[in-house]
Amino acid sequence: MSLKNINVALIGNPNVGKTSVFNQLTGLNQQVGNYPGITVEKKMGFCKLPNNIKANILDLPGTYSLNASSIDESVVIELLLNKNDRLYPDVALVVTDVENLKRNLLLYTQIKDLEIPTILVINMADRMEQKGISLDIPYLEEHLKTKIALISSRKGHGIEELKNLIISYKTISSEPCLNASVIDVEYFNSLRQAFPNQLLYKLWLVITQDVNFLNLERNEIRSSFTKSHSDLKRLQQKETIKRYQFINEVLKEGLKIDSSVAKDFRSKLDRVLTHKVWGYLIFFIILFVIFQSIFQWSKIPMDFIDSTFATLSTLAGEHLPAGMLTDLISQGIIPGIGGILIFIPQIAFLFLFISILEESGYMSRVVFLMDKIMRRFGLSGKSVVPLISGTACAIPAIMATRNIENWKERLITILVTPFTTCSARLPVYAIIIGLVIPDTYVLGVLNVQGLTLMLLYVIGFAMAIFSAYILNIILKVKGKTFFVVEMPNYKLPMFKNVAINVVEKTKAFVSGAGKIILAISIILWFLASYGPGKEFKNAEKIILENSKAHPLTETEFHNAVASQKLENSYIGLMGRGIEPIISPLGYDWKIGIAIISSFAAREVFVGTLATIYSVGGTDNETTIKNKMAEEVNPETGQKIFNFGTGISLLMFYAFAMQCASTLAITKKETNSWKWPAGQLLFMSTLAYLVALIAFQILK
Amino acid sequence: MQTTIHSLKKGQKAIILDFDIDIIPLKLLEMGCLPGNEVELLQVAPFGDPLYLDINGSHLAIRIETAKQIEIELIKNK
Numbered sequence: 019m020s021l022k023n024i025n026v027a028l029i030g031n032p033n034v035g036k037t038s039v040f041n042q043l044t045g046l047n048q049q050v051g052n053y054p055g056i057t058v059e060k061k062m063g064f065c066k067l068p069n070n071i072k073a074n075i076l077d078l079p080g081t082y083s084l085n086a087s088s089i090d091e092s093v094v095i096e097l098l099l100n101k102n103d104r105l106y107p108d109v110a111l112v113v114t115d116v117e118n119l120k121r122n123l124l125l126y127t128q129i130k131d132l133e134i135p136t137i138l139v140i141n142m143a144d145r146m147e148q149k150g151i152s153l154d155i156p157y158l159e160e161h162l163k164t165k166i167a168l169i170s171s172r173k174g175h176g177i178e179e180l181k182n183l184i185i186s187y188k189t190i191s192s193e194p195c196l197n198a199s200v201i202d203v204e205y206f207n208s209l210r211q212a213f214p215n216q217l218l219y220k221l222w223l224v225i226t227q228d229v230n231f232l233n234l235e236r237n238e239i240r241s242s243f244t245k246s247h248s249d250l251k252r253l254q255q256k257e258t259i260k261r262y263q264f265i266n267e268v269l270k271e272g273l274k275i276d277s278s279v280a281k282d283f284r285s286k287l288d289r290v291l292t293h294k295v296w297g298y299l300i301f302f303i304i305l306f307v308i309f310q311s312i313f314q315w316s317k318i319p320m321d322f323i324d325s326t327f328a329t330l331s332t333l334a335g336e337h338l339p340a341g342m343l344t345d346l347i348s349q350g351i352i353p354g355i356g357g358i359l360i361f362i363p364q365i366a367f368l369f370l371f372i373s374i375l376e377e378s379g380y381m382s383r384v385v386f387l388m389d390k391i392m393r394r395f396g397l398s399g400k401s402v403v404p405l406i407s408g409t410a411c412a413i414p415a416i417m418a419t420r421n422i423e424n425w426k427e428r429l430i431t432i433l434v435t436p437f438t439t440c441s442a443r444l445p446v447y448a449i450i451i452g453l454v455i456p457d458t459y460v461l462g463v464l465n466v467q468g469l470t471l472m473l474l475y476v477i478g479f480a481m482a483i484f485s486a487y488i489l490n491i492i493l494k495v496k497g498k499t500f501f502v503v504e505m506p507n508y509k510l511p512m513f514k515n516v517a518i519n520v521v522e523k524t525k526a527f528v529s530g531a532g533k534i535i536l537a538i539s540i541i542l543w544f545l546a547s548y549g550p551g552k553e554f555k556n557a558e559k560i561i562l563e564n565s566k567a568h569p570l571t572e573t574e575f576h577n578a579v580a581s582q583k584l585e586n587s588y589i590g591l592m593g594r595g596i597e598p599i600i601s602p603l604g605y606d607w608k609i610g611i612a613i614i615s616s617f618a619a620r621e622v623f624v625g626t627l628a629t630i631y632s633v634g635g636t637d638n639e640t641t642i643k644n645k646m647a648e649e650v651n652p653e654t655g656q657k658i659f660n661f662g663t664g665i666s667l668l669m670f671y672a673f674a675m676q677c678a679s680t681l682a683i684t685k686k687e688t689n690s691w692k693w694p695a696g697q698l699l700f701m702s703t704l705a706y707l708v709a710l711i712a713f714q715i716l717k
Numbered sequence: 718m719q720t721t722i723h724s725l726k727k728g729q730k731a732i733i734l735d736f737d738i739d740i741i742p743l744k745l746l747e748m749g750c751l752p753g754n755e756v757e758l759l760q761v762a763p764f765g766d767p768l769y770l771d772i773n774g775s776h777l778a779i780r781i782e783t784a785k786q787i788e789i790e791l792i793k794n795k
Binding site: 288505 | 739741749760769776778780
């Protein structure tokens with residue numbers, strides 16, 4: 019007997035609890051990656067089944083049917099049509115929600131037509147009693163030609179039975195449960211005769227879908243059997259009607275609902291949450307709580323991480339044998355890593371709130387509430403989700419625009435999302451607010467620093483909306499306009515789902531950003547530790563010459579040498595080269611370097627300053643923030659990070675497009691360099707001008 | 718009486734009659750918006766748009782411009 023793992027694919031509509039089933043089957047044994055070439059999340063996991071059998075579980079993106087309307091949905095079809103794919107399922111689990119069985123079964127009948135052994139998983143069985151639903155399982159199994167697993171992924175019920183069904187997948191029928199080709203007998207008969215070796219439904223999908231097929235000669239099939247777009251759609255409608263007729267007939271016997279039992283908690287909650295006053299009020303209170311808490315609750319762990327890394331850096335400098343490598347570790351790598359780890363708490367909080375809002379079903383109500391308002395700015399109600407999740411990171415946010423059906427609304431959302439304050443801006447904001455805004459309270463409870471941070475979020479959001487308004491006027495894009503949003507049931511978010519989501523997202527973020535930051539810190543350290551000319555090589559001699567008249571103490575001498583070296587290092591020369599451009603904004607050349615390096619990713623700003631100041635100073639014990647606070651302009655004797663410079667920096671970071679990954683994702687999602695190039699140009703110019711005005715007024 | 722989903726009042730139910738297949742997205746059909754199925758208006762968003770419907774047991778929201786394209790026949794109150 020071969021010991022090959024069974025390939026199991028989880029397929030289902032959105033909002034049926036598919037991810038909880040996945041989490042129940044795999045525990046923490048899962049990997050999240052991307053499908054090659056596209057940025058659709060690929061979730062794989064492993065599951066130990068009884069009798070020592072193992073299974074690879076693949077969690078496919080949620081889809082309403084096999085008629086793809088987004089890349090996420092195309093992934094499902096491409097996999098199911100390619101028998102040679104390494105992940106081609108031995109058995110498919112179609113996950114459904116007992117309360118939406120009718121609609122969920124549409125996808126099921128399509129999967130059955132692909133003649134893959136299919137188990138029907140009916141989830142949320144724990145709600146049946148409350149909703150007065152009863153099922154005739156043997157009847158349903160017979161007519162749907164399958165085995166049914168009645169489970170509750172929330173309570174963990176029925177998971178063992180499901181595992182046992184998976185083992186016996188070879189005994190499960192792979193026969194279709196209805197014959198949909200009767201909708202146009204003549205057409206389908208000739209199709210069958212032309213390609214006798216292919217599944218009829220597969221051929222039909224090749225004709226109707228715009229996805230990549232590796233093993234079917236698409237052109238040949240298409241050229242002889244093509245129909246006008248509108249005829250095809252008519253047939254697809256007939257197909258859908260046919261499938262629903264079948265489903266209705268089966269459910270008439272197999273599913274009974276005692277509607278007198280159903281308590282209408284949902285409609286009561288809907289009435290409040292989508293109310294014209296309460297709805298908006300609740301939404302804004304939620305946002306307010308999120309932002310206040312992100313700043314307040316993250317403060318303690320962030321300070322802790324900051325001081326830990328400062329200590330670590332000192333320890334490394336003291337205890338490792340002196341030399342270049344030690345300098346690289348204590349002055350380049352450790353501050354660099356510290357610069358990224360410090361914002362784990364804030365990212366984790368953001369992802370926590372966002373996944374709770376999505377899991378609970380509340381996000382759809384926000385979409386409903388905001389659609390009319392957003393449309394005035396050329397956006398869709400669905401743009402709210404990217405704009406809110408953009409506060410965590412623009413990359414998943416731009417990916418989340420895929421369910422916006424209207425191309426113009428989607429394009430505008432993609433273009434303006436980077437204005438929302440992403441978590442990479444937080445460390446920059448946090449450190450600068452800490453330096454230039456007093457830590458006092460107004461009205462007794464409102465922290466001024468917290469309020470400033472909130473104001474920055476508001477500014478980012480307002481600029482996103484304003485740019486959308488402008489783009490809506492300028493852009494001439496035509497596209498079909500429609501809007502369909504499912505309003506799922508309210509659910510109490512499951513701790514396990516939320517926790518796994520937060521951990522996965524934070525991990526991906528840290529390792530993604532971490533690699534860039536680490537590489538940049540190492541490069542920066544080299545550039546800051548070496549220089550080309552005599553001024554760098556002979557720093558000691560020059561300082562000694564210059565100070566002949568006024569002899570220096572040993573510490574003063576060390577500091578003077580260090581700053582002479584830094585100024586004449588490669589990075590110092592680069593920084594001073596751009597000084598004329600940035601000094602009207604109130605920045606010195608050190609800040610200039612940090613700004614240049616943060617064009618790769620904003621969060622690099624803090625890491626860069628950390629590296630530069632570590633190289634420059636002899637005193638390692640203070641934290642980055644203290645070093646910045648002490649930094650003085652050698653000519654004027656004033657503090658570098660004064661109010662004017664601080665505000666100017668905040669404004670610059672609020673608007674500048676400094677994220678290589680966002681530009682890359684914009685290119686991928688819009689399929690053109692035109693849009694990311696425009697984004698970069700527009701946002702950078704705006705950032706420069708606003709920072710300039712801010713500094714010139716406040717200095 | 719024949720009309721469109723747009724003119725439904727909150728809590729009113731109707732049967733879907735017909736629509737222009739070229740305008741209505743396939744996704745909406747797949748969610749159950751098909752001739753013969755029942756539709757009920759559950760909520761109207763502030764500012765009057767979009768509409769929150771129960772179509773054939775599916776809860777979903779569509780914009781008025783789409784709702785205007787879907788012909789219905791009201792179910793008379795008993």
